[in-house]
Structures are given as structure tokens and as C-alpha cells.
Amino acid sequence: MSDEAYFSKGIDSKAPVLLLLHGTGGTETDLLPLAKEISPDSSVLSVRGNVLENGMPRFFRRLAEGVFDEEDLLLRTEELHAFLDEAAGQYEFDRGNVVAVGYSNGANIAGSLLFHCEGSLRGAVLHHPMVPRRGVQLPDLSAVPCFIGAGRNDPICTVAETEELIELLESAGAPVTAHWTAQGHQLTYPEVQAAAAWFKQVF
Ligand code: MLT
Incomplete structure (x- = not known):
């Protein structure tokens, strides 16, 4: 994983640790305001992606846009998973209590x-996600x-693809809450507020 990671210990050691993952071209500081909104007392682990695309x-x-390099996706996923194991030891947080x-x-x-x-x-807040991979058996996500x-007008994460993702997650048993807006791909404050309200209710 990237050498660039940020950890801040929260005042509530029982609250889920928030794992912040930025969008393309972002850094580990981008989503810090979201953590404050979603769970201000949580510990926060924020990492910078270690793949560079035109810097x-x-x-x-x-x-290409929306066409993933599957081999690299699997490699980086394993890498992030291993990084979380390592970070839990280094920063002394509960590895079983991480919400992305x-x-x-x-x-x-x-x-x-x-x-x-x-x-x-342990859970995930996914702002404008796509289907990461098709044709695989998902683990039990109940x-x-x-x-x-x-966003209903998101040209990157289309309505059809979002619905496909919801269906895949739900088929694996995951309780999914979808929040739709009329927006495009951008992340808006009302969407973050909706995620925060969901988080407070669920965790
Ligand atoms: C991706 O490549 O993960 C998606 O197209 C979203 C993006 O980063 O633009």
C-alpha cells in the first residue's frame, strides 16, 4: 500500500474505525471532513492510493474509464487487506471493527x-461506486x-450499474441502504449527511 497514510486515534475506542479511501486524483486528506461528519469520535485511518495515472x-x-485492470484490482485489494492487518497492530485498533x-x-x-x-x-459507506468485478461468488455479507x-445523472456510475451492485450485495445477504439524488458523479453535502444519519442508526 502507499507509504502515505494518516491515522488519528478517536476518543471512542468502541466506535468503528473509519477507513477513508479517496477518489482518483485525491489524497489521504480529502475525506477527513467526511469522517468528522459521519463519526467524529472514531479513529480514522486514511490511505493514499499507490497507483499513479498521469500523476x-x-x-x-x-x-479505460470504467474498465478495470482485473489482475491489478485483485493485487491491490489483497495489498490493502494486508495493510489493514498491519495497521491494526501498529496503531492498536480492533481489526474487526473497520468501516470503509x-x-x-x-x-x-x-x-x-x-x-x-x-x-x-464491518460495513461500508460507498459514495458513487461501480461493480468492482463480475462473475464471482461473494462471501456472506449478512x-x-x-x-x-x-446520482441518477452520474455518467460514470450509471443507474443500471448501481442497481446491479445493490443486487449483488443484497444477494450476498448485505443489508443495503441506497440514497439516490438527482446529481451526477460529484459528492454533495446532503449525501454525506445521509451517510452520517445511516451510520448513527446502524452502528
Ligand atoms: C474508477 O476508475 O474506479 C472509476 O471509473 C471511478 C473513477 O475513479 O473515475
């Missing part, structure tokens, strides 16, 4: 953790609540 950090390679908060490319790697690494996440923020 822009991402969490895995893509072949990701936007766009960050939501996609969080989705990939859900698909491929059983038990890696204890892994997921929030999906989506």
Missing part, C-alpha cells in the same frame, strides 16, 4: 474488499451493512 493517485489500474468510507475509485476498492476479502470490513450514495 493522479488511485487504488488500482484501469484500462470511499468515494468513486475509493468506493470501488472498498467494494472489492467486500467482494474478495471476507471479514475485512453482517456487513452498506450505504450506497448514487
Whole structure:
């Protein structure tokens, strides 16, 4: 994983640790305001993607817009999973109590953790995610609540793809809450507020 990671210990050691995963071109500081909104007392682990696309950090390679390099996606997913194991030891947090908060490319790697690494996440807030991979058996996600923020006019994460993702997660047993807006791909404050309300209710 990237050498660039940020950890801040929260005042509530029982609250889920928030794993922040930025969008393409972002950094580990981008989503810090979301953590404050979603769970201000939580510990926060925020990482910078270690793949560069024209100088822009991402969490895995893509072949084109919306076309993922599957081999790299799997490799980076395993890498992030291992990084979380390591970070839990280093920063002394409960490895079983990590909730991802990701936007766009960050939501996609969080989705990939859900698909491929059983038990890696206790829950996930996915802002504008896509289907990370097709044709694979998902683990049992019945204890892994997921929030999906989506825009009906998002040209990258289409309504059809978002609905496909919801169906895949629900088929694996995940309790999914979808929050739809009329927006495009951008992350808006009302969507973050909806995620925060969901989080407070679920955790
Ligand atoms: C991706 O590549 O993960 C998605 O296209 C979202 C993006 O980063 O633009």
C-alpha cells in the first residue's frame, strides 16, 4: 500500500474505525471532513492510493474509464487487506471493527474488499461506486451493512450499474441502504449527511 497514510486515534475506542479511501486524483486528506461528519469520535485511518495515472493517485489500474485492470484490482485489494492487518497492530485498533468510507475509485476498492476479502470490513459507506468485478461468488455479507450514495445523472456510475451492485450485495445477504439524488458523479453535502444519519442508526 502507499507509504502515505494518516491515522488519528478517536476518543471512542468502541466506535468503528473509519477507513477513508479517496477518489482518483485525491489524497489521504480529502475525506477527513467526511469522517468528522459521519463519526467524529472514531479513529480514522486514511490511505493514499499507490497507483499513479498521469500523476493522479488511485487504488488500482484501469484500462479505460470504467474498465478495470482485473489482475491489478485483485493485487491491490489483497495489498490493502494486508495493510489493514498491519495497521491494526501498529496503531492498536480492533481489526474487526473497520468501516470503509470511499468515494468513486475509493468506493470501488472498498467494494472489492467486500467482494474478495471476507471479514475485512464491518460495513461500508460507498459514495458513487461501480461493480468492482463480475462473475464471482461473494462471501456472506449478512453482517456487513452498506450505504450506497448514487446520482441518477452520474455518467460514470450509471443507474443500471448501481442497481446491479445493490443486487449483488443484497444477494450476498448485505443489508443495503441506497440514497439516490438527482446529481451526477460529484459528492454533495446532503449525501454525506445521509451517510452520517445511516451510520448513527446502524452502528
Ligand atoms: C474508477 O476508475 O474506479 C472509476 O471509473 C471511478 C473513477 O475513479 O473515475
